[in-house]
Amino acid sequence: MKLSGFIDGHLHVLGIGYYQTIVDLSNAQSIEEITNLLREKKDQTIIIGRGWNQDQFIEKRMINKNDLNKVSNKIPIIITRVCGHVLVTNDFMMEIAGISEKTPQVSGGNFDYLTGVFRERAMTLIHNKMPKLTKSDIENYLVLANKTLLKNGITSVASDDFSSFNVDYELIINTMKELYEKNKIQVKITQQVNLPMTKLIDFLNKGYANKMIHPKFKMGPLKILADGSLGGRTAAMLEPYTDDPSNYGIQSFSDDELYEKMRLADQYGMDSVVHAIGDATSLQVIKILEKVIEESKRKHHHHAIIHAQLTPKSQILRMEKNKIGAIVQPIFMNTDIKIIESRLGDRKDNIYLYKTMFDRINLGFSTDAPIEPVNPFYNIYTAMTNRSIKFPFIDSFNPNECFSLQDSLKAYTVNNLSYIYEDKLNDGDYIIIDRDLDPNDPNMIRDTLVLKTYIDGEEVFSID
Ligand SMILES: [Zn+2]
Known part of the structure; x- marks a missing residue:
């Protein structure tokens, strides 16, 4: 059956490629096996x-x-x-x-x-002395990631690539541009601009804000990482971690720092998309966005919280009122399902309220790959069941927050349009899959394979 190409609202294209160049030695039974595996990568720098x-x-x-x-x-x-x-x-x-x-x-x-x-x-x-990424490394990662994305039926992404490696952001922009011009990559990328303040100023002064670099590659919103993760107990919480009662997690920025950065971006017409996992951080981000929105000269905005994991209903209502969206990863339940109760205790009822959000604000799906697999059908399965693929014996996490197939597809396509700055879905971006999706059978949806992927009408992937 034919579907619109998927739009992933937040991931790391360079990271997806990089992960594929790291050699997995975990099954090696001998030193000889290790050296043989490493030899296969001798074309890398x-x-x-x-x-x-x-x-x-x-x-x-x-x-x-x-x-x-x-x-x-x-x-x-x-x-x-x-x-x-x-x-x-x-x-x-x-x-x-x-x-x-x-x-x-x-x-x-x-x-x-x-x-x-x-x-x-x-x-x-x-x-500390590992060599900086070279242009050829970047090319290698991009080509690998492009292939992975197309194989999974993803035709557009919003990607945060400036922060992952210690490399000049203009080298990344120029390398991507060249690869598009040579048609070596086809997946459409909107860059989520993650730069420290000094480099952001440089970026803005050079006129990069919202710049179209190539018809398939443009500069998107400011991206900010405002706290950590639940797994690492670094997501910032209003109340301490249940399994570590002296720990409230870590907020990466003061209110003033966040405000200065987001306001500056707003003055250049850039939205902000902010990573917030703990409830203290989502509250902090909502408050500051409210101020930025109120003071802004712009009529429309597409600000969003990325992850919005522990975002209670009271905060969702504030997001609704201010038209703040969310870019979320149901697939995170895949790993988190094991730790949520111990980390949060009763607060587990406030986590992953994604269906509640979907009904009130513009909510788009994403995977944050390579953190989790980029496969959209895994993500849809998790959204529809609130179950883990890794730990299938654990019951549905919150049956009230499950998505229908139709809503999942909407969150993966139409709702992500505003995060890649497009008005409507492109008819030339579509995929052919190996089955007809049955809305009542999440298991069969999970195992879907993509047969062909098209971008702007051009076939860019075909299964062997
Ligand atoms: Zn990320």
Whole structure:
């Protein structure tokens, strides 16, 4: 059956590509297997692996720099143990980091120059010196991500890419533009502009606000990360975490800082889309947006809260009154379903009120990939059932907040139009899927495969 192409309202295109270049070493049973896996990535400018565990190795010894030197001594190689607290690197990377036998140890960690093993805080000696992304890395990530998105039936995205890597934002803009001009990427991108204040001023002075870089690529709203996550207990809460009673989480900005940034963006005609997960942060963002909206000279706006996870009904009503939208990720329940009760206690009834929001404000769906898989049918399944794909034995999280198929499709297409600054769906952006979707059968919807994807009428993906 034919469907409109999906619009994902918030993700990280570069991150999606980057994740595919990291080597997964978690199933490696030997050092030889690891070195073979790393060799497959020798066309990259840096090789990063994760997940190894020496207890599984048939060689019965620790992997060391000599093993990695044999893979390459011209490309930096960094592989991190499954626990995340130990890494091994090659001589080339240690040379880049300026490490020799004489380098003093770091407090809170240690390293061994002769084996290339770094533990705990000594790992920062390597992490801080990792080479900056090159243009060819960016190209590589974009091409990989473009393929993944089209394969999943996504034809447009709003993407936050300036903040993920330590790289000049203009290099990203110019590289994307070139790839579009060469037709090496086709998915349409609206950039959610995530820059620190000094760089934002530079961006505005150079006339980038709302700029159309290419017919498929434009600059969108200001993006701000205003708190952390529930999993990490860094989302900022009005009441402390149930399982950590002295912890209220962390707000990333003061009210004044947020206001200054959002007001400045507004003066240049840019909306703000703000990551807020805890109820203290969503309240903070709503209050400041109310002020920005009231003072604005603009008649219309498309401000939104991204995530809006613990956003109680009283806050939703304020969003409705001020026409503040939401860009949400039902698929987050996939992982969160296990921790919500312990983190929040009774407040679990105030989390993921996405259907309530959908009925009152402009709510669009997204995945925040690569944080969660980009597959829209997984996301729709979660929205329709409020169940986890990872933990299928856990009951529906909140049956009152489940979406119908029709509403899910609306949240994934029409409702996201305002977040990619389009007035209507493009008839040339559509997909062919392998089945007719049955609104009463979320399981069959979840397993849908995309057969073909079209952008502006051009076939850009076809299943093998
Ligand atoms: Zn994100």
